[in-house]
Amino acid sequence: VNCDITRKLYIRANGDIPCYDDAGDRTILGQVSTAEDWSIQSVFGNASYGHVRGCLSQGRTPWPDLCKTCAVFRPNENFSDSVASRIIKQLLIEPSLACSLRCPACSQFDQIRHRPKPFRMPPELFRAALRSLRRERYDVREIEYCGQGEPLNQPRLREFVALGREYFPSAPQRLVTNGNFDYERLLGGTAIDEIYVSCDGLYQHSYAQYRVGGDVNRVLQFMADIPKEVDGRRQKVVWKYIVFEFNDSDAELCAAQEKAVDLGVDCLLFVFTQTKYKSTRYTLANAADFPVRAPNVAMNGTPLHYRYSKSFSPLNGTRWPALAKLHWPRGSALRDCVFVLDDFSQLTQTEFTLRGWALAKEPIAQIQFRRNGHCLGIARLGLPRPDVQAAHPAYGDPASGYELKWSEQEAAAGPQTIEAIVTGAGEKVLGRFEKVFS
Numbered sequence: 001v002n003c004d005i006t007r008k009l010y011i012r013a014n015g016d017i018p019c020y021d022d023a024g025d026r027t028i029l030g031q032v033s034t035a036e037d038w039s040i041q042s043v044f045g046n047a048s049y050g051h052v053r054g055c056l057s058q059g060r061t062p063w064p065d066l067c068k069t070c071a072v073f074r075p076n077e078n079f080s081d082s083v084a085s086r087i088i089k090q091l092l093i094e095p096s097l098a099c100s101l102r103c104p105a106c107s108q109f110d111q112i113r114h115r116p117k118p119f120r121m122p123p124e125l126f127r128a129a130l131r132s133l134r135r136e137r138y139d140v141r142e143i144e145y146c147g148q149g150e151p152l153n154q155p156r157l158r159e160f161v162a163l164g165r166e167y168f169p170s171a172p173q174r175l176v177t178n179g180n181f182d183y184e185r186l187l188g189g190t191a192i193d194e195i196y197v198s199c200d201g202l203y204q205h206s207y208a209q210y211r212v213g214g215d216v217n218r219v220l221q222f223m224a225d226i227p228k229e230v231d232g233r234r235q236k237v238v239w240k241y242i243v244f245e246f247n248d249s250d251a252e253l254c255a256a257q258e259k260a261v262d263l264g265v266d267c268l269l270f271v272f273t274q275t276k277y278k279s280t281r282y283t284l285a286n287a288a289d290f291p292v293r294a295p296n297v298a299m300n301g302t303p304l305h306y307r308y309s310k311s312f313s314p315l316n317g318t319r320w321p322a323l324a325k326l327h328w329p330r331g332s333a334l335r336d337c338v339f340v341l342d343d344f345s346q347l348t349q350t351e352f353t354l355r356g357w358a359l360a361k362e363p364i365a366q367i368q369f370r371r372n373g374h375c376l377g378i379a380r381l382g383l384p385r386p387d388v389q390a391a392h393p394a395y396g397d398p399a400s401g402y403e404l405k406w407s408e409q410e411a412a413a414g415p416q417t418i419e420a421i422v423t424g425a426g427e428k429v430l431g432r433f434e435k436v437f438s
């Protein structure tokens with residue numbers, strides 16, 4: 001049993017630290033104060049936090065009524081406690097609970113009526129949290145500005161970004177916004193590593209059915225105005241498009257992909273939701289039928305979809321080369337075929353995936369996967385892997401990524417021997433790779 005609460009820390013606009021950012025957010029585990037000597041240890045060491053970690057470590061559910069509906073609870077995962085090793089994988093900050101849109105499935109409207117003020121986080125409160133985390137030698141791996149309101153309704157967001165850089169200069173920072181803003185006025189000149197812009201539709205009549213009060217042209221302009229680089233720091237833009245029943249026609253989905261190319265965004269991420277108004281034409285289960293017409297298109301579910309997720313671990317001593325690493329020296333001679341599996345996971349209760357990359361001297365025509373001697377399927381090839389290309393430019397292949405997804409009623413019992421057969425033109429076998437997973 002595991003939960004995001006063992007690796008992430010969420011601080012609300014008023015300083016409350018809830019049991020993360022979903023159903024558990026009704027339970028407050030502690031509070032940040034601006035007092036000079038305030039310590040994060042007063043939260044991580046208190047009885048409520050102790051209850052959560054104690055239960056999870058013993059395979060028990062900390063808050064049975066809440067956890068059963070909470071999107072970040074992971075009943076299939078093994079317990080791990082990175083906070084205990086002073087690693088915070090994500091520091092999630094809610095700069096503002098205020099928002100001027102009225103998205104019908106968002107809890108913002110309800111929360112702003114019931115939660116104690118302030119609705120905009122004072123930067124001094126963020127500083128107090130950062131100061132203590134650094135003083136207590138926590139390693140903050142990334143900072144995200146999101147929460148239950150709109151981060152750009154915090155007019156001082158630039159100060160937050162600067163504070164994050166001051167205390168944890170190597171932590172990448174991400175902003176998640178509805179984008180109904182003038183980019184230059186609010187953020188011009190401030191580098192943010194990743195900007196997710198929620199824009200669910202290309203046309204005003206479809207967009208505004210969920211993003212009530214929003215203006216799609218303003219959002220598209222916001223994305224267009226984000227420079228690729230600020231002060232030599234790369235900014236990545238992700239257009240996040242939640243697929244609802246009113247924006248899921250093939251015509252609109254394809255036109256959005258053309259627009260994404262025009263705008264030069266780094267990724268157009270289609271998200272299949274499980275809330276009210278979710279698309280029934282396209283879901284995570286039939287994502288393979290989704291009309292993909294452009295590069296840099298990705299698809300995802302919401303955290304709730306991945307509740308039953310788990311990663312399968314390789315058994316020691318089997319014959320696959322090192323996993324997940326770009327594992328041979330730059331510039332070395334080309335090999336006939338190199339195959340790397342980054343991830344073998346159960347995604348949802350019934351969906352499984354194998355993901356990684358492969359390079360060969362000759363073009364790869366097909367990768368077939370077998371499990372315990374039976375065919376699992378043929379992987380989708382040609383997925384962009386700029387990281388692999390940067391490490392191994394001699395192969396000249398910017399799209400060495402592959403992915404195989406399949407469905408079955410439950411995870412196979414016992415060890416699973418996964419075999420990959422990589423073939424080139426005329427079914428010539430370029431390589432065979434095998435590894436056993438527990």
Ligand SMILES: C[S@@+](CC[C@H](N)C(=O)[O-])C[C@H]1O[C@@H](n2cnc3c(N)ncnc32)[C@H](O)[C@@H]1O
Pocket residue numbers: 099103105106146147148149150151176177178197198240242273274275276302
């Ligand atoms: C509450 S919003 C706060 C950030 C910002 N106001 C925004 O809308 O992007 C946090 C995240 O929830 C997502 N979201 C909103 N409505 C959703 C829905 N019905 N299903 C899935 N995600 C949703 C947003 O796209 C955003 O990524």
Ligand code: SF4
Pocket residue numbers: 099100101102103106107108148149150178211
């Ligand atoms: S824009 Fe974001 S915070 Fe505002 S109502 Fe919509 S989902 Fe909620």
